[in-house]
Amino acid sequence: MSTRIEEQTRAEIVEAGRRMYARGYVASNDGNISARLDETRILTTPKSVSKGFMTPDMMVVVDYEGKKLAGDRDPSSELPMHLEIYRNRPDVNAVVHAHPPLATGFAVAGIPLTKAVLAEVVTTLGSIPIAEYGTPSTAELPAAVRKYIKAHDGLLLANHGAVTCCRTVMTAYYKMETIEHFAKISLVARLLGREHLISREEVERLQGLRGMYGIAAPAPLCADPSELVATDQILCQVLEAPEAGGSERLVPDVATSARLVPDVASTLRQASRDGEIRLTYGELTALIADAVKNLR
Numbered sequence: 001m002s003t004r005i006e007e008q009t010r011a012e013i014v015e016a017g018r019r020m021y022a023r024g025y026v027a028s029n030d031g032n033i034s035a036r037l038d039e040t041r042i043l044t045t046p047k048s049v050s051k052g053f054m055t056p057d058m059m060v061v062v063d064y065e066g067k068k069l070a071g072d073r074d075p076s077s078e079l080p081m082h083l084e085i086y087r088n089r090p091d092v093n094a095v096v097h098a099h100p101p102l103a104t105g106f107a108v109a110g111i112p113l114t115k116a117v118l119a120e121v122v123t124t125l126g127s128i129p130i131a132e133y134g135t136p137s138t139a140e141l142p143a144a145v146r147k148y149i150k151a152h153d154g155l156l157l158a159n160h161g162a163v164t165c166c167r168t169v170m171t172a173y174y175k176m177e178t179i180e181h182f183a184k185i186s187l188v189a190r191l192l193g194r195e196h197l198i199s200r201e202e203v204e205r206l207q208g209l210r211g212m213y214g215i216a217a218p219a220p221l222c223a224d225p226s227e228l229v230a231t232d233q234i235l236c237q238v239l240e241a242p243e244a245g246g247s248e249r250l251v252p253d254v255a256t257s258a259r260l261v262p263d264v265a266s267t268l269r270q271a272s273r274d275g276e277i278r279l280t281y282g283e284l285t286a287l288i289a290d291a292v293k294n295l296r
């Protein structure tokens with residue numbers, strides 16, 4: 001006999017799976033969702049099923065060691081990653097894993113979503129780092145996730161996908177939506193050639209607003225990110241947000257501007273043909289910065 005809470009959780013997992021499939025976050029039988037039922041039981045999606053067409057009775061009940069307690073099917077092969085998250089995060093009740101294509105593109109390119117560019121992301125997720133590559137469905141993946149999960153509600157998984165956790169199935173799913181939306185906006189900004197970063201001062205102001213909106217802060221910002229290299233479990237967030245030093249709230253991203261240098265070179269070659277040079281402020285700054293670097 002399942003309780004009302006269990007029935008509701010089964011229905012939420014079905015709904016989150018339907019939305020993941022509808023938005024193209026999963027293909028074929030990819031992705032998995034789980035939720036705590038109580039201190040001894042977890043409800044999880046079964047393996048080898050499209051997440052867009054699940055029914056509440058398909059779910060599998062397992063214990064915190066991953067042993068099946070009830071259900072006609074077998075649990076997802078990524079269950080150990082979910083269990084690792086529950087062990088490290090007593091505050092979360094649900095885990096969502098998917099392969100949303102834009103966020104996964106960043107994970108494949110090895111580019112973390114750690115720049116402070118969107119106020120909403122700074123306030124909710126903070127930074128979204130990349131957990132090191134681990135072979136799917138082996139113990140490597142939980143070990144990679146373990147390093148970051150205490151300080152982050154959302155992670156990219158190198159050459160694989162993304163994982164989120166939160167207090168309910170739907171809020172964990174919404175975090176997955178936020179990551180994919182953020183990846184899409186970041187990609188467009190980078191294609192357009194520049195990103196302005198939110199200053200460190202403004203980031204602190206935004207994080208100070210969390211209490212007002214009832215958002216739990218996953219972790220503080222790291223005071224010295226260089227100390228994290230040898231850490232096996234990270235307890236703070238690295239967020240790229242430069243000190244503005246004045247009242248500026250947005251700061252041009254030097255790293256992105258510097259990547260423009262090859263484009264500037266082609267602009268100059270073009271200019272030498274028609275006798276006119278047109279450069280944006282960012283391109284000119286990047287060109288001068290590059291020239292100065294070469295002089296050293």
Ligand SMILES: [Zn+2]
Binds near residue numbers: 030031078098099161
């Ligand atoms: Zn996966």
